[in-house]
Amino acid sequence: MERIIEAVDSGDTNVLMVLVGAIHGNEMAGVKAIKNVFNEIRQNNLQVKGKVVGVAGNLQAIQAKKRYLDFDLNRHWTPEFIKSLQMQPKEDLFHEDLELLELHELFMTLGKEDYDLKLLVDLHTTSAENGNFIVIPGNPAENSIVRSLKLPIVIDLDNYIPGTLLQYMHSKGFLSFAFEGGQIGSEKAIDLHTHGIWELMYQAGVIEPKHDIKELLHYEELVGSLHSHLPQTVKVLHRHKVKYEDYFRMKPGFENFQAVKKGDILAEDKKGIITAPYDGMIFMPLYQNIGNDGFFIVEEL
Numbered sequence: 001m002e003r004i005i006e007a008v009d010s011g012d013t014n015v016l017m018v019l020v021g022a023i024h025g026n027e028m029a030g031v032k033a034i035k036n037v038f039n040e041i042r043q044n045n046l047q048v049k050g051k052v053v054g055v056a057g058n059l060q061a062i063q064a065k066k067r068y069l070d071f072d073l074n075r076h077w078t079p080e081f082i083k084s085l086q087m088q089p090k091e092d093l094f095h096e097d098l099e100l101l102e103l104h105e106l107f108m109t110l111g112k113e114d115y116d117l118k119l120l121v122d123l124h125t126t127s128a129e130n131g132n133f134i135v136i137p138g139n140p141a142e143n144s145i146v147r148s149l150k151l152p153i154v155i156d157l158d159n160y161i162p163g164t165l166l167q168y169m170h171s172k173g174f175l176s177f178a179f180e181g182g183q184i185g186s187e188k189a190i191d192l193h194t195h196g197i198w199e200l201m202y203q204a205g206v207i208e209p210k211h212d213i214k215e216l217l218h219y220e221e222l223v224g225s226l227h228s229h230l231p232q233t234v235k236v237l238h239r240h241k242v243k244y245e246d247y248f249r250m251k252p253g254f255e256n257f258q259a260v261k262k263g264d265i266l267a268e269d270k271k272g273i274i275t276a277p278y279d280g281m282i283f284m285p286l287y288q289n290i291g292n293d294g295f296f297i298v299e300e301l
């Protein structure tokens, strides 16, 4: 796979839209959705206004079908870390160091260009069900582009997970957010990402909305079919951090945004059972044996 999946550029300076798939190598829905969108643009000769670039995240992890090889590529985007990488000899670098440097160079080159709006959409999937939501740094919950996806918006997650690509690109003047499309490996996640990207392109003025009303409503139908109650905006109350040697195991069956009460048994590790420290909703319960976030508790605003 190539770093740049595909790109299209009309020469207009209204919008730069960077779509990133598989920054976690086992989350391929975003890459497939990016390909779907570019295929349709090409096949129907659609008029694009602005520049859209589809980028593949962790190339080596994609190849290996793993979340990552040496470390999580979405936890190390800090100016200090990037600077330290730039000063090291190439032969000392780990797999993800090289990925990060390449991506960084690409994003900084794109970021130098002048656009009215620079957008970075980081496409992810989750290991638990009902993983459909937006994560955005800061509090731009009223942003119409982000709101057009009609998904729950998680604010302040950046206070709990440092070093994400989002935060870094936010600091570089991009409107950046993560778009979680659903469960890893599900067709529905690819569908939601594909139609979500169209929705974002209409909203950002990159493409004219289709006159076919059925197509226009398709995204809304998709979101409507997800689950009965979708909170609008949630904030994080608690993160349960895990280390590999904890032998953390989430109790089976939890979905994102499922209500929990203080004291409910959520998981166990080598020290015993782990209960909910607050009333709220469970968020991003870990159902794969890799990653450092066991679960979060969030509350609706």
Ligand SMILES: [Zn+2]
Residues within 6 Å of the ligand: 023, 024, 027, 124, 125
């Ligand atoms: Zn991910």
